[in-house]
Amino acid sequence: MHQEVSLLATVAIGFVFAAVFGYLADRLRLPPLVGYLVAGIMMGPYTPGIVADSGLASQLAEMGVILLMFGVGLHFSASDLLAVRGVAVPGALGRILLATLLGIGLCSLWGWGLGAGIVFGLSLSVASTVVLLKALEEHNQVDSVNGRVTVGWLIVEDLAMVLALVLLPAFSGVLGGNADVAAGEAGGLAITLTIGITLLKVGAFTVMAIYFGPKVVPWILTLVARTGSPELFTLSVLAVALGIAFGSAEIFGVSFALGAFVAGVVMSESHLSHRAAADSLPLQNAFAVLFFVSVGMLFDPYVIIRDPLAVAAVLALIIFGKSLIGFLIVVLLRFPIAMGLSVAAGLAQIGEFSFILASLGVSLGLLPREGQDLILAGAILSITVNPLVLLGGDWLQKAVRRKWPSLFEQYGKSKHDALCRELERIRKISDERNRQHQLEMQQLIGTFPMFAQVDENSQEELLLLFRPKVASPGERVIRIGDRGDGMYFISSGAVEVQLEDDPVRLQAGSFFGEMALLSGGRRTADVIAVDFCQFLVLERRDFNVFMSKHPALRAAVSDMAKERKAMNVSRRKRKKSLDAT
DSSP: OOOBOOHHHHHHHHHHHHHHHHHHHHHTTSOHHHHHHHHHHHHSTTSSSOBOOHHHHHHHHHHHHHHHHHHHHHTOOHHHHHHTHHHHHHHHHHHHHHHHHHHHHHHHHTTOOHHHHHHHHHHHHSOOHHHHHHHHHHTTOTTSHHHHHHHHHHHHHHHHHHHHHHHHHHHTTTTTSOOOHHHHHHTHHHHHHHHHHHHHHHHHHHHIIIIIHHHHHHHHHHHHHHTTOHHHHHHHHHHHHHHHHHHIIIIIOOOHHHHHHHHHHHHTTSTTHHHHHHHHHHHHHHHHHHHHHHHHHHOOTTHHHHOHHHHHHHHHIIIIIHHHHHHHHHHHTTOOHHHHHHHHHHTOOOOHHHHHHHHHHHHTTSSOHHHHHHHHHHHHHHHHHHHHHHHHHHHHHHHHHHHOHHHHHHTTHHHHHHHHHHHHHHHHHHHHHHHHHHHHHHHHHHHOGGGGGSOHHHHHHHHHHOEEEEEOTTOEEEOTTOBOOEEEEEEESEEEEEOSSSOEEEETTOEEOHHHHHHOOBOOSEEEESSOEEEEEEEHHHHHHHHHHOHHHHHHHHHHHHHHHHHHHHHHHHHHHHHHO
8 A cells, every 4th residue: 555645755755766866867868857757756656655745746846837937037027028029929829729729630530529629739739837947047048049039938828828727617618528507608708708807817917017016026125135134035035936926826817837937027127136046046946856756746657558659649749740830930930940940849848737737627527537648648758858859959950050051041030130139139238237236336345445355245235225325515414422323434525523633534435433333322523524425324223233244344343443542542642732731
C-alpha cells in the first residue's frame, strides 16, 4: 500500500529526489529538468513506493510559475510588449486557431465530439511558461529581439487562455458537455453576458495595471526599503508578487501567472527592481523545480504502452505541427526566417495552462479521461525533448544560412530592423534611468567619501532615507539649544557654525549636526547658511537605525565628532588665555 505524505514531506522528498535525479541527468549529459520530471514520476501514484500529495505539489509548483513570471516582468516593460505586438498578437492568435483545428481533426479520427476536440486543441496550442523562460535564460536570450518576441507571444497566448477558461463553461452545453440549466434557458444572452463581463474584467485589470500600479507598487517598495530591513524588503517583494497574482485571479479572473507578470512589469518602473529580482531569484529556482516534479507526478508512464500511436500523434502535433504553424506565421508576416525558427523551437511544448484546460474539460464532461492522459503524456514528453528541439532549431538556422545566405539575411530585414530600433529606443530609456540612478550613487560617494565603506544596497538605502532641504544666505539652519532632529550633509553651498570664539565655515562635502544625535543632548551652536545651500538630512530615527547596522561608519562619524569637540575646546582655551593677557 502506498504511504501518503504531508506538505513538509512532499517538499522535502521533492527536493531530495529532484537533486539526485537532476545530478544523474547532468552526468548523462541530459538537461537537469529531465531529472526533475523523473523525480516526479518516482513520487507519483503510478510507480511503486512513496506517493506524495500531487495536489499540494501542484499548488507549490504554481508558486514557482508565479515567481518566475514575476521575475520576467521585472525585466520586461509594457513598452516591450507594445513594441512586439505586430508579430506577437497575430502570431499567437493565429497559432492557437490553427493548432486547435488540428486538435479537432485528430479527435475526430478517434471518434470524439467537437467539444472534446476544442478542449484538446486548445490544450495543445499553448506553450509552457516555465520551460520557455528556463530555455531563454540558459541560452541568455531573454533580452534578445527573438527572446522578447517569444515572451510577448507567450503573454498573448496566456491572455487568450484566460478568455477560454471563462468561456468554456458557458459554451459547454452547446458543445455536448454538462450545461447549467439556467444558462441553457438563457441561451445566447447568457453567453453574450459572460463574454461582456470577461472583457470588462480584463479591461479593468489592464487599467489598474497601467495607471495605478506604477504609482502604488514602487511607492510601497520605497517605504519598505527605507526601514533598512533586508528580510522585510524580501517579504514585501514576495507579498507584492503573490498578492497581486492572487488578487488578480480572484477579482479579475486572470491567471496567477499573468497577474504575477504584470506585478513584475509594474515593479520594473522602480529603481529597486534589480534588488527585488535578486531577492526573489533563489525562490524562483526552488519552486520552478517543484513545477517539473509536479508534472512528473501527474504522468502515467503506462499510457505510452497502452496507446503509443495516439501519444506519438499528440507529440507530433506539439513539436512539428505547432512549430510549422509558428514558423509560417512569422514568415508570412514578413519577419526574418531566424525569428520564425527561434519562435517555432521555443514554443514547441505545452505546460501549465494545458493541465488546467484539460482538468476543466473533464469536469465539464467535454473531454474524456483518456484525453487528459494524452495531454499529460504530450506535456511531459515535449518538455523532456525540448532541449533537443532547441538544438534542432539552431542547426536549421545554420543550415538555411549556409544554403540560402542572401534569403536568410535579407528576408524580413526591414521589419526586423524597425523592431530592433524600437526595442533599442526602449532599452536606452531604461538605461538612461539606470544611469541617472548610478550617477546619483557616484555623486553621493564623490561628495561624501565616508559612504564608500558601506555596500551598494546600503548606499541605495541612504538615498531613500535622505530628506532634501534647502537654505538661502543668512537663513538659520540649526538653533543652539534645540533638540537634535537630524544630521545634515552639505551637497552644495556653505554654512557657518557660530561658535563662542570664532565661526567655522563648512563647505560642500562636509556634515554637521551629528554631535546632538550621538550624545542625545541639545544643539551646541547656531548654524547659518552663507550661500544658497542644498542639504541631505538624515533624520534622528533613520540615523540611529542606519548607524546601528553599520558600526564602522558610526565609529568614523563619532571620531570626527570627537575631533571637532576637541578642536572647539582648544579654541575656547586659547581664546580665554588671549583674553587673560
